[in-house]
Amino acid sequence: MNITLSCPSCSFSRQVPAEKIPDGERRVTCPQCKKVFSYTKPILPAGGAVVPPIPPTAKPDAPPRPDSVTPPQTAKTEPPSPPKSVPPPQPPRQRPVQPPVLTDIGDLFKESWAIFQRRFTTLIGLYLLSMVAFIVPIAAVAGLAILAGMANSRVMLVLVGAAGLIVALYLGFRCFGGFLHAVVDDRIGFAEALEKGSSIILPLLWVGLLTGFIICGGFMLFVIPGIIFMVWFFFAQFILVNEDVRGMSAILKSREYVRGEWFNVALRLLLIWVATILAGIIPLLGPLLNIVFFPFVMIYHYLIYCDLKKLKGGDVLFSCGAADLFKWPGVALAGYVIVPAVLISVAGFSLFGKLSQFKPVGGGTFSMQPSSQPNTQGAVTDSSGLRVITFPQKEGTGASSDPTGAAATTPSESSSSAQTGSQSPFSSREEYPKDIHIFIYAVNYTGTIMANGTTIKEMEGKPDMQYNYNMDGKGLRYGQNQIDIDYAELPNPPSSMLEVHLKVSRSSTDKGKEILGDWRFSEKGSGRKTFTFDIPGN
Incomplete structure (x- = not known):
């Protein structure tokens, strides 16, 4: 018995044998309009046909009795009744067609695992062969490069490297193309997959280069565009193998398949990638697990692509004009240009900021770091303790040879100008000693701690609270230093504890920890207490 299947979208119908239709609700794809709709097989009796019920047999009537015969009566005629309106037949109710959706993640894993178990030998063999095809030529090239380097032959080194790279790319992409064909078509074997892989070596290489270039350029544009591009263009390799669409067309078609399902696809890809990373970080077994289960991951990716293709009705239309072919590589190229430009700009501004600290001023002196060493000839010390070195004029010279006509500065004038506080042409004080550590302990005191006249800490004052202050050498300088502590005892402290402990130390890799000063008082x-100490120069 045949059953008629009709598409609710385009009304296309076809006779299908009843035994070929499984029981229950099924999803059917119309061969004409490619729409997917639900269909439930009707329940049929045994034999395949509905047999109408047989009406019961009527019994023969008994002959009438003579005394029961009644005289004929005149029949009354009644006017005919108007015909009743018969409602039109109602079409059978159909269940609403549910839009197709991506396969559930759990079912996706189960289906991938079933295919992985069935195709394990072929897929793992092709994948291992592709790895060997990439690695062996490169290893051979490395060995030959060592020999060429020993022979000091640069030409030989370049030729060997180029030949090894070409061989590695040819063999590697041929084997990997065969691996992809085996993932897409589960009916082919090892040899047939390798034969088919030889036909897509250059297209697969080109699609891989384009996809990697665009995705990496997107990541250079502050990561988020790279994530979007990776989900959009991920299925280009399967489109190349399954639909023979190449180059940028495969990349653009992958984006069209993902359109409207980006988050669902990203979630499914994220789960398998996280699982792969977690498996890979297992000590010792991680790399081996990644190699063994790589075919499973690729099957999982391919099934997502198949779901997207079914969701779009088997095929999609996409724009592939000249502007589309160059738009996405152009966006990626912007990432490769913008980020280096930003980094160079930041580095330039940072360098400019450091150079701007050197401000040339008039005069013939420049200031150096403080020093406890005695002044040498032509050097004086100003009020801040800085050594000011003057450059004396050569004997026998008069006015300066400067074309501006400025008079030369004599040693006495330079010394005088330094003592009056004039600035030097390149005045730059060295930073404070950063290897100095100041420790202050105080209990039942308040006050202020100053280093060379600059306040570095305020002592808090709470009864019976022990305060420990740890500071670096900010405010100090090489040479002689002075620390002043203005203190005040807390009124009526609960206990008799009363102490201030000051320690200045210096740490270095060669001398270890060196104590420069250690003082205590309980006044x-x-x-005010004043303490002086020296910090030797480097």
């Missing part, structure tokens, strides 16, 4: 009332 009542208020006042």
Whole structure:
């Protein structure tokens, strides 16, 4: 018995034998309009045909009795009744057609695992062969390069490297193309997959280069565009193998398949990638697990592509004009240009900021770091403790040879100008000693701690609270230093504890920790304590 299947979208119908239709609700794809709709097979009795019920047999009537015969009566005629309106037949109710969706993640894993188990030998063999095809030529080239380097032959080194790279790309992409064919078509074997892989060596290489270039350029544009591009263009390799669409057309078609399902696809890809990363970080077994289960991951990716293709009705239309072919590589190229430009600009501004600290001023002197060494000839010390070195004029010279006509500065004038606080043409004070550590302990005191006249800490004052202050050498300088502590005893402290402990130390890799000063006092009332110490120069 045949059953008629009709498409609710385009009304295309076809007779299908009943035994070929499985029981229950099924999803059917119309061969004409490619729409997917639900169909439930009707329940048929045994034999394949509905047999109408047989009406019961009527019994013969008994002959009438003579005394029961009634005289004939005149029949009354009644006017004919108007015909009743018969409602038109109602079409059978159909269940609403649910739009197709991507396969559930759990079912996707189950289906991938079933294919992986069935095709394990072929797929793992092709994948291992592709790895060997990439690695062996490169290893051979490395060995030959060592020999060429020993022979000091640069020409030989270049030729060997180029030949090895070409061989590695040819063999590697041929084997990997065969691996992809085996993933897409589960009916082919090892040899047939390798034969088919030889026909897509250059297209597969070109699609891989384009996809990698665009995705990496997107990541250079502050990561987020790269993530979007990676999901959009990920299925270009399967489109190349399954539909023979090449180059940028495969990349653009992959984007069209993903359109409207980006988040669902990204979620499915993220799950398998996270699982792969977690498996890969397992000590010792991680790399081996990644190699063994790589075919499973590729099957999982391919099934997502198949779902997207079914979701779009088997095929999609996409724009592939000249502007589309160059738009996405252009966006990626912008990433490769913009990021280096930003980094160079930041580095330039940073360098400019450091150079701007050197401000030339008039005069013939420049200031150096403080020093405890005695002044040498032509050097004086200003009020801040900086050594000011003057450059004396050569004997026998008069006015300066400067074309501006400025008079030369004599040693005495330079010394005088330094003592009056004039600035030098390249005045730059060295930063404070960063290897100095100041420790202050205080209990039941308040006050201010100053280093060379600059306040570096305020002592808090709470009864019976022990405060420990740890500071670096900010405010100090090489040479002689002075620390002043203005202190005041807390009124009526609960206990008799009263102490201030000051320690200055220096740490270095060769000398270790060196104590430059260590003082304590427990004075009542208020006042000032002054402590001096020297910091030797480097």
